[in-house]
Amino acid sequence: MTIDETTHELLDEHEDLESFRQRARTWIRANLRVVEPGKSREGVLRNDRNDEEELAGVAREREVQRMLFDAGLAGICFPTAYGGRGLSPAHQEALNEELVGYEYPARLQAPTIAPCAAVLLDFGTEEQKLRHIPAILKGEELWMQFLSEPSGGSDVAGALATAVRDGDEWVLNGSKVWTTGAWWSDWGLCLARTNWDVPKHRGLSVFMLPIHQPNIEVHRIEMLNGSKEFCQEFMTDVRVPDTDRIGDVDDGWTVGIRWMFHERMLHNSSYVTIPSGDAHAGIGNESVLQTARASGHLDDPRVRDLVGEARMLNRVGEELHRRVAQGVVSGAMSDQSAAVGRLFSGVTSARTTSIVFEIVGADGAAWTDGDDGAIAEIGNDFLMRQVSCIGGGTTEMARNVISERVLGMPRERTLDREVAFRDVPRSPSSAS
Amino acid sequence: MLLDLSPDQEFFRDTTAKFLREQVPAAELRRLRDHPAGFEPGYWRRGADLGWVSLLVSEEHGGGSISGDGLLDLTLVAYEFGRHAAPGPLVPTNIVAAALSETSSGRNEDLLAGLVAGTSIASWCYGEPRPNDRLGDIAMEIRVEDAHVVLNGVKRPVESADQATHLLVTGRTGAGLSQVLVPTDTEGISIEPMHTVDLTRRFSEVRFENVRISIDAVLGEIGGAGDQVDRQLRLALVIANSESVGAMQLAFDMTVEWAFDRYSFGRPLASYQELKHRFADMKTWLEASHAISDAAAVAVSSQSPEADELVSAAKAYIGQYGSELMQDCVQIHGGIGLTYEHDVHLFMRRQTVNRALFGTPAEHRVRITAIIEQGADAA
Numbered sequence: 001m002t003i004d005e006t007t008h009e010l011l012d013e014h015e016d017l018e019s020f021r022q023r024a025r026t027w028i029r030a031n032l033r034v035v036e037p038g039k040s041r042e043g044v045l046r047n048d049r050n051d052e053e054e055l056a057g058v059a060r061e062r063e064v065q066r067m068l069f070d071a072g073l074a075g076i077c078f079p080t081a082y083g084g085r086g087l088s089p090a091h092q093e094a095l096n097e098e099l100v101g102y103e104y105p106a107r108l109q110a111p112t113i114a115p116c117a118a119v120l121l122d123f124g125t126e127e128q129k130l131r132h133i134p135a136i137l138k139g140e141e142l143w144m145q146f147l148s149e150p151s152g153g154s155d156v157a158g159a160l161a162t163a164v165r166d167g168d169e170w171v172l173n174g175s176k177v178w179t180t181g182a183w184w185s186d187w188g189l190c191l192a193r194t195n196w197d198v199p200k201h202r203g204l205s206v207f208m209l210p211i212h213q214p215n216i217e218v219h220r221i222e223m224l225n226g227s228k229e230f231c232q233e234f235m236t237d238v239r240v241p242d243t244d245r246i247g248d249v250d251d252g253w254t255v256g257i258r259w260m261f262h263e264r265m266l267h268n269s270s271y272v273t274i275p276s277g278d279a280h281a282g283i284g285n286e287s288v289l290q291t292a293r294a295s296g297h298l299d300d301p302r303v304r305d306l307v308g309e310a311r312m313l314n315r316v317g318e319e320l321h322r323r324v325a326q327g328v329v330s331g332a333m334s335d336q337s338a339a340v341g342r343l344f345s346g347v348t349s350a351r352t353t354s355i356v357f358e359i360v361g362a363d364g365a366a367w368t369d370g371d372d373g374a375i376a377e378i379g380n381d382f383l384m385r386q387v388s389c390i391g392g393g394t395t396e397m398a399r400n401v402i403s404e405r406v407l408g409m410p411r412e413r414t415l416d417r418e419v420a421f422r423d424v425p426r427s428p429s430s431a432s
Numbered sequence: 433m434l435l436d437l438s439p440d441q442e443f444f445r446d447t448t449a450k451f452l453r454e455q456v457p458a459a460e461l462r463r464l465r466d467h468p469a470g471f472e473p474g475y476w477r478r479g480a481d482l483g484w485v486s487l488l489v490s491e492e493h494g495g496g497s498i499s500g501d502g503l504l505d506l507t508l509v510a511y512e513f514g515r516h517a518a519p520g521p522l523v524p525t526n527i528v529a530a531a532l533s534e535t536s537s538g539r540n541e542d543l544l545a546g547l548v549a550g551t552s553i554a555s556w557c558y559g560e561p562r563p564n565d566r567l568g569d570i571a572m573e574i575r576v577e578d579a580h581v582v583l584n585g586v587k588r589p590v591e592s593a594d595q596a597t598h599l600l601v602t603g604r605t606g607a608g609l610s611q612v613l614v615p616t617d618t619e620g621i622s623i624e625p626m627h628t629v630d631l632t633r634r635f636s637e638v639r640f641e642n643v644r645i646s647i648d649a650v651l652g653e654i655g656g657a658g659d660q661v662d663r664q665l666r667l668a669l670v671i672a673n674s675e676s677v678g679a680m681q682l683a684f685d686m687t688v689e690w691a692f693d694r695y696s697f698g699r700p701l702a703s704y705q706e707l708k709h710r711f712a713d714m715k716t717w718l719e720a721s722h723a724i725s726d727a728a729a730v731a732v733s734s735q736s737p738e739a740d741e742l743v744s745a746a747k748a749y750i751g752q753y754g755s756e757l758m759q760d761c762v763q764i765h766g767g768i769g770l771t772y773e774h775d776v777h778l779f780m781r782r783q784t785v786n787r788a789l790f791g792t793p794a795e796h797r798v799r800i801t802a803i804i805e806q807g808a809d810a811a
Contacts, residue, residue, distance in 0.1 A: 289804055298805070301798070308748070308797030311804055315745040319723035320716075323435060332435050343716050402715050403708035407688060410703040 015087065021094040027071050032064065032102040043373070044353055044381040044388070047226035054229075058142070058184045061105040065139030068105070068273070075137040077270045078121065083134030089270035089329065099275040105139065106274070107181060112136055114269040115262030116143035116189045123206070123247045123255050132187070132208070144211065145263075146176040146190035146233065151427060153178075153390075154397045156191065156260070157200050157253055158416070158424070161235065163192040163207060170194075170207065170245065172238040178391070182218050182231035185211055189259075195250050196422040203421055204252030206259075207240045215239075225380040263392055264338035268321040270329070277318065287374065291356050294374035295363070306355045313348045320344055336405035343398040349388035357382040433511045433677065434504065434726050444498045445508040448482055452516040455479075458775050461631050464519055469595050470632040471519035479520060480550025484509055488530035488667065493541070494548050495533060503667065503733040507674035507726070514678020517778040519632035521592035523671050524555035527664050528600045531556075531611070535651045535660070540613065543598055554598040554613075556664065557587035557638055559789070567791035567799065572603035572640070574610045574654075581612055581650060583620075583643040589635035589789070593623050599638065600651065602664075608655030618643055630785045631778065662740075665790065666732045669743045672786040673725040676750050677718075679779040679786075680757050684718050686776060687711075687761040707764060714760055717753040724749055741803045748796035751787035758783050 015023075049057065068074040069083070076092040078084020085091070117136045120129055135141040152158045161174025172192055179188070188211050195203030211218065215238045220228040247255040262269060288310040292298045298307070324341045327333030356378055357364045363371065364379045389395040403409045416424040437445065455475055456464075464470055480486070487502035487509070489495025498505045506526060513522055525547055532544045546552025557572075564571040572585030583601060593599065593616070601612050614621065620643035626635045652660050688711065691702035701707050728746040731739040758780040762769035769776050787793065 286808075289801075289808060304798045304801040305794055307804075308800035311741075311800050312745040312748045312797055315727075315742060316720050316724045316749045319727040319742075320720040323719065323723035323726070327435055330436065337719075339712075340716050340719050343712060344720055347716075396709070399709040399712035400705075402712035403702075407702075407708075407711055407715060409691070409708050409711065410700065412705060 015085075015091070017088075017090055017094060020087065020091050021098060024073055024095050024098045027073060028098055028102055031067055031071070032099075032104075035101055035103055043377055044384040045223065045225065045227045045229065046377055046381070047223075047228075048373075048377070055184060058107055058181075060103075061107050062139035062142075064103060065105040065108050065137070069138045074273070075133070075271075076273070078117070078133060078137065082121070082129050083137045089325070092270045092273070093276070096274055096276045099273070100277060102275070104273060104275060108136075108139060108142060109272045109274055110266050111145045111180075111189075111263070112141070112143040112185075113273075114266055114271045115259050116145065116187075118262040118269065118271050119189060119206075119255060119259045120208075120246065122258050125243075127243070128208075128246065141187055142181075142185040143187045143189060144179040144182045144185045145259075146179065146188040146209075147259075148176065148178045150175055150177050150232065154394055157204065157256065158421075159191050159193050159204060161190070161192045162196075163194050163205060163240070165194070165242075166239075168242050170205075170240045170242065172207065172209070172235050172240060175232060175234050177221075177230075177232040179231045179233065180229050182211055182233060183220055187211060188233070189246075191252055191256060191259075193421065194252070197420045198250070199418055200416050200421045200424065201253040203250055204256065205249050206246040206252045206255045208244045208246060209238060209240050213238070223384070225384050258335075260393065261335045261338055264342040264398070265325070265328075266342075266392060268325050268338075268341055270325065277314075288352065288356055288359070291374045291378070292359050294372070295360050297359065297361075303359055306359055310352050310355045313351060317344055317348050334406065336401055339398040339401035339406065342393065343395050343402065346389040346395040346398070350385050353381055353385040353388075433508065433674070433681075433722060437508070438499060440498050441505065441508060444483065444505060445512060448479075448484070448509050448512045449515070451479065451482060452512055452518050456516060456518055458778060461517055461519070461778055462772075464632045467632075468634075469592070470634045471521075476520050476553075477550040480548065482509075484520075484522065485525045485529050485550060486548045488526055489533040489544065489548055493533045493544050495529070501733050503670060504729055506671060507729045510671045510674035511678035511681075514675035514680070514779070514782060515682045517631070517679060517682075517782045521553055521555060521595070521633075522675070523668050524591045524596075525553060526671060527556045527668055528554040528598070528613075530667055531600055531651060531660065531664060532613075534663075539648060543613075546597075552597050553592055553595040554600065555590050555593050555596040556668070557590050557593075557599050557601040558661075558665070558668075559587065559589060561586050561588050561637070567795040570602060570604050570609060572601065574601070574603035574605045574612060576605065576647065576654060577644075579647050580644050581610070581647055581654075583612065583614065583640040583645070586637060586639050588637040589626055589628070590623075590638045592634055593636035593638050594625060594634065601640070602657070602661050605655040609657045609661050610654045611651045611657045611660060612645065612649050613651055614640075614643060614645055614649060618645060620644070628785065630781045633782075633785060666739060666743050668790050669747050670725075670729045670732050672790060673721075673728065673743075673746045673750050676754050676783045676786045677721045677725045679782040680718055680721060680750075680754050683758055683761045683776055683779040683783075684714055686779075687714075687764050690765060701764065710760055710764065714757045717757050721746075721750045721754060741800055744791075744796040744799045744803070747791060748793040748800065750783075751793035751796070754783045755787055 075084030076087045080086040117133055120132055151160050163170040163172045188209050190207045193203055194205040215236050217234040219232045221230045221232055222228050288307055292303050292307050297303045321341050324337050360375055360378050363375050367376045404411050486495040487497050487506040529547045532540050575582045596616050599614050601614055620641045622639045624637045626637055628635050692700055694701045724746040728742040731742045761776055768774050
């Protein structure tokens with residue numbers, strides 16, 4: 001398929017909301033596949049696809065992203081100069097509403113579009129933006145965050161992966177972890193230490209690098225439920241041209257702060273395309289009711305209370321995210337308020353997983369091949385429950401951000417502030 | 433509270449806030465504990481001059497809104513009522529005024545004018561005693577006899593019934609609901625004051641024994657008032673939710689200030705991670721409560737098909753997490769938080785009353801399930 005240049009030229013940058021919605025609706029109905037009712041639920045990081053199916057899913061989503069791009073329905077809030085539409089968050093919301101019940105390029109949203117493309121937009125050079133953002137919006141580049149390290153999850157700025165300058169290049173060594181789907185992704189956004197002789201926040205830089213190259217070994221981590229989507233990468237003398245550095249040398253934390261803001265906004269970011277109501281990771285909007293039906297206990301008053309609670313949390317979450325997004329955009333709330341949405345999502349998703357587990361009773365402990373997705377695997381979902389409170393920054397970190405950055409309470413005492421990073425105490429068992 | 437107020441709305445909100453700050457500071461609330469009505473008539477009249485009872489009333493009946501959306505404007509008043517634990521029958525007067533404005537055919541002009549001016553009080557008789565005390569249970573009998581209706585039954589809790597000149601009574605006629613506007617001095621009505629947790633709100637049990645009144649007192653259709661009652665319930669929930677959010681906001685702000693101010697072991701409470709994390713949770717519940725309260729108000733005001741679900745989600749969430757927030761505010765204050773001398777209970781009382789009235793969190797959760805079940809069946 002080629003870019004439909006005429007489509008793009010014909011579209012007015014200031015397309016009004018209703019015509020946009022109408023155009024999106026018509027196009028979606030004519031071009032996208034309907035998600036069968038009851039098939040949208042994927043539980044909590046279910047291990048329900050083999051590699052072949054996973055790759056086919058990725059390929060289809062790249063294709064759908066490209067179709068959206070060609071139809072002028074990708075990058076709604078990205079500037080037109082980089083292949084976006086330059087429209088408002090309300091347009092993105094309209095698209096999200098029209099997408100309900102249809103397939104969409106889920107794997108391309110987080111982390112490719114937010115936070116990675118959003119960070120590029122904030123800090124990339126003109127050349128970097130022109131090279132990558134249109135490619136991302138066309139589904140040609142899938143990005144991953146090379147952020148967390150095995151030595152420390154929440155202490156992101158304590159990165160040990162190191163970049164050393166060598167002429168016009170940098171040489172990277174170290175390990176990154178918790179990259180979802182790195183084995184089928186293309187680019188990594190990497191936070192690395194470029195100076196060990198200054199305090200930790202002042203010695204970091206950000207780079208971009210192709211994931212599939214001889215000097216990067218991608219190892220797939222098996223989660224407790226058998227899922228192998230999370231990866232760990234080992235970088236050995238990876239050479240990155242200085243033109244692929246994002247932001248200033250040793251000023252990577254300035255980038256990192258925005259990076260983490262975009263990560264907390266995630267599905268509530270106006271850069272992201274996601275059917276309305278699907279915004280919360282884990283168990284989706286309709287599935288609690290479906291599960292209650294399938295369990296045969298929808299008439300049980302206790303079950304009705306639980307179903308209502310799950311729905312209540314879901315609706316409150318939607319409105320909270322809308323409020324925070326609105327507040328951050330208008331300036332009524334600080335960027336740090338994104339942590340409020342993040343904390344709510346994590347805790348609520350965990351609670352919803354517990355509710356579903358409670359509803360299915362003994363089927364949560366044992367099920368048969370004859371049980372469908374509304375009943376089967378719910379025990380494994382429950383074991384994976386805490387993923388919503390860990391992935392994307394722990395809820396404990398969100399609580400620190402809310403109390404310290406939103407409410408202005410005193411910072412936790414740390415031993416790594418005013419000393420050179422090489423002198424900071426590290427775990428005795430730390431790998432490097 | 434809404435994030436994006438217009439300058440007019442902001443001015444309107446601020447006017448009520450200033451008035452309440454001056455007229456009903458904490459000392460005045462404590463004084464009113466022993467006042468039979470819980471508020472002074474002059475206070476209510478002057479508050480009504482600020483628009484407290486006019487926002488759900490059409491312009492032809494002497495009402496009007498600030499923004500064109502009277503219910504959203506009223507949520508600003510309710511929010512300030514919560515922030516000041518303010519006295520006065522805000523919910524019942526507005527409900528009756530809205531019902532009269534909607535159905536009035538000239539008969540009740542004087543009462544409506546009095547409600548808007550704050551010179552008359554009226555209340556809504558909706559809830560009933562055990563065993564008919566679940567959300568939506570109505571056993572009160574409204575029987576038609578020739579050109580009259582006859583009321584038999586008990587209503588409680590009825591707010592400010594002993595101050596009211598009129599009661600809007602919701603009851604059952606056969607399979608349907610009816611509503612009758614009854615003067616409180618009609619023969620057969622007895623009003624017995626109840627105890628309550630709020631300092632200034634007053635509730636009564638109202639008994640109707642063969643209360644006989646002209647059929648002209650029926651508001652709307654006999655046996656066909658179901659939709660009208662649903663609308664009144666939605667309005668009551670929106671007002672009560674906004675008020676609870678205001679009370680939560682004030683208690684939270686007060687407790688944050690305390691955490692900075694209070695030192696233990698040589699450090700402010702605000703420096704302890706255990707407490708910081710509790711504050712983060714409370715802040716999240718608070719923002720979530722603002723968000724769902726406002727979304728429900730918008731949905732009710734615009735008559736969205738999602739209004740019932742959203743307003744129940746708001747009532748269930750704000751009831752449950754509002755109480756968690758209030759009790760945590762007490763906990764973080766320590767012993768002083770449980771004393772009469774401290775102010776935190778003034779706001780906890782208001783949220784507690786609102787949580788229990790017009791359906792508990794559990795009742796609204798179950799109601800949500802019924803709503804989405806119907807939606808799924810219809811789809």
